Amino acid sequence: MLSEASNGEALLRRAETRRRWSLAMPALIVIALFSILPLAVMVVYSFLTPGTYGNVVWQFSLDGWFSVVFERDLFDDTLGLADAHLSILGRSALLALATTGLTMLFGLPTAWFIATRPVATRAYWMFLITVPFWTNLLVRTIAIQEVIRADGTINRLLLGLGVIDAPIQMMFTNGAVLLGMTYVYLPLMVLPVYAAIEKFDFRLAEAAYDLHASRFYCLRRVIFPLIRPGIVAGSILVFIPALGAYVTPRLMGGGRAMMWGNLIDLQFGQGRNWPLGAALSVSLTLLVMIALVLSVRRFAGGGRSDV
Amino acid sequence: MLEIKSLSKTFGAGVAAYHALRSVDVTVAEGEFFTLLGPSGCGKTTLLRLIAGFEQPTGGQLVLDGQDIAAIPPSRRPVNTVFQSYALFPHMTVAQNVAFGLEARGTAPGDVARRVDEMLQLVQMDHLRDRKSAALSGGQQQRVALARALAPRPRILLLDEPLSALDLKLRKEMQAELKRLQREMGLTFIFVTHDQDEALTMSDRIAVMEGGRLQQVATPRDLYDHPANRFVAGFIGETNFLPGRAAEGQLRLDGFAPVALAEAKAVNGAVTVMIRPEHIIVGREAPDCVQTSGQIDELVFFGTDTHVKLTLPGGASLTARAQNSLHSATDLNPGQTVPLSLPYDALRILPDEAAHAV
Ligand SMILES: Nc1ncnc2c1ncn2[C@@H]1O[C@H](COP(=O)(O)OP(=O)(O)OP(=O)(O)O)[C@@H](O)[C@H]1O
Ligand SMILES: [Mg+2]
DSSP: OHHHHHHHHHHHHHHHHHHHHHHHHHHHHHHIIIIIHHHHHHHHHTTSEEOTTSSEESSOOSHHHHHHHEEEOTTTOOEEEOHHHHHHHHHHHHHHHHHHHHHHHHHHHHHHHHHTSOHHHHHHHHHHHHGGGGSOHHHHHHHHHHHHSTTSHHHHHHHHHTSOSSOOOOTTSHHHHHHHHHHHHHHHHHHHHHHHHHHSOHHHHHHHHHTTOOHHHHIIIIIHHHHHHHHHHHHHHHHHHHHTOOHHHHHHHTTTSOOHHHHHHHHHTTTOOHHHHHHHHHHHHHHHHHHHHHHIIIIITOOOOOO | OEEEEEEEEEESOGGGOEEEEEEEEEEEOTTOEEEEEOSTTSSHHHHHHHHHTSSOOSEEEEEETTEEOTTSOGGGSSEEEEOTTOOOOTTSBHHHHHHHHHHHTTOOHHHHHHHHHHHHHHTTOGGGTTSBGGGSOHHHHHHHHHHHHHTTOOSEEEEESTTTTSOHHHHHHHHHHHHHHHHHHTOEEEEEESOHHHHHHHOSEEEEEETTEEEEEEOHHHHHHSOSSHHHHHHSSOOEEEEEEEETTEEEETTSOOEEOGGGGGOOEEEEEEEOGGGSEESSOOSSEEEEEEEEEEEEEOSSEEEEEEEOTTSOEEEEEEEOOTTOSOOOOTTOEEEEEEEGGGOEEEOOHHHHHO
């Protein structure tokens, strides 16, 4: 009797499991086809030998991975660290961090402003924030180029006012890349932070004032901890694409202020070293994954109750 | 001592102006359990928010211990609030919530810890001190909210319907406990409720509000026995209203012989007379009473007593309440006509505003 009952139960459970899997199948296929498969291709390519005109030769080699970190001297064949790669990685990380910081600096007050408007006008403000999203990234970046070019809006304005005698060189600097990326990624910070602030119960702020908190104390102890998940989400959304950014650094930084994304592009293009390019991509993916896991452990767990 | 002097509050301006408070005048004494009672939207929360400092009055004064507190921001007023929604900080533990008001004022850590322990013991929440406040039951949240508001030693504690979210049994328990705490600490409570039983059982004095005005401020007993007007009489307890006329110290209920009544001396003309259901004597004739009879329409059994719904010979309806004692004199049945006695001293004459309004 008893075993019969549990037998039936097990059958039911198995059927249920099968049903769930079959329901999830379409999504799983899409993920496998467009996310896991390309990644697998990258991993495989990174262990092959470069062909003469790009592409790969099906012969196992660790050279791709090797050259991510080391380079062989052309003349005496000694090993040295690949300084160029490492400095590009360093610049990418710094620029991505700085972008995250700047989008936070501008995005937090913006999100606060929108979230505290009357409900009826909030949609209008959100619309203004998302408008740039509807425009092609290339067009947006070229538009900002137009502003800071040697004969762009800012320089012409300053020249016209007589503040400067010669145009300021702003294009093709780290500053230009940072400006471009901050502009491009700002909405990615504003949206999750706005969502967090909108959910915030302002009666809690009132309770804090009632309990003798100053405005700053209330911000630090009550408001900030409760909207922190939104800020963390925004930072991840900005940092990850910023680290692998390609279009904006290319247009705003030219060949001088190169970032990791441009380095990868170089290997698949002029460099004709696909395994190195693949190894660079995979290492970027790994770095991002590690950073993500660490930050999720640190912030999003919600285990800590105080600041 | 808190003096509220012709305090008014108007939201908006011009045609959209809404007068939430109209010239409220009252003084709350030291150590008093003072209750604001009134229907939804009468301005109770608004008055509390003005005292806490979240809203600025449009007129009048708030004087606490001789000092006008209008210009003092909420964070520096010596009053704390138990909010209707509790508004506990969800990311903090019970102990951290209670410590908040002390830490915000820069109290030394040792003193904070001592006071938090004391408060948690007071509300019997010591065993849950490290629980996140979001993971508490309604009654537990209520206790934490109370401990948190008491911790900074306010001069006045404001409570905005603190018990309305609790079920009946828990509410009764918390009523008793709140009252005990207030008495033991000798603290001034300003307590908001729209539950008349809660107000009657807990308060030293009750202010009945309606439409942004104070209708009457009195002890529970006075409020029940001598309501100032028809609104108060109808809002507190159950009441019968009968139309009548008063002249030269004589009260004449419509359809009855005139009665000499001390109360009738002050008034002249059409009046409304009130009598509580439990004062009506059903089934017999008693001395010093207006005598009449009524046909029983309906009997509703309430355990300790039975509500008797009657129709008088003139067509007016009346509710009486008959105690269910062991030796009830009569058996009552629907359809039966029974004698009724309305004792003279149970008749209350109310100024007849409602009669004019109809
Ligand atoms: N900020 C505001 N702006 C406009 N009107 C308001 C505002 N706050 C309150 N009111 C109005 O003032 C009136 C009194 O509100 P209040 O919150 O004081 O009522 P209450 O007596 O506490 O009612 P309840 O028992 O439902 O809590 C209501 O009609 C309300 O709509
Ligand atoms: Mg209210």
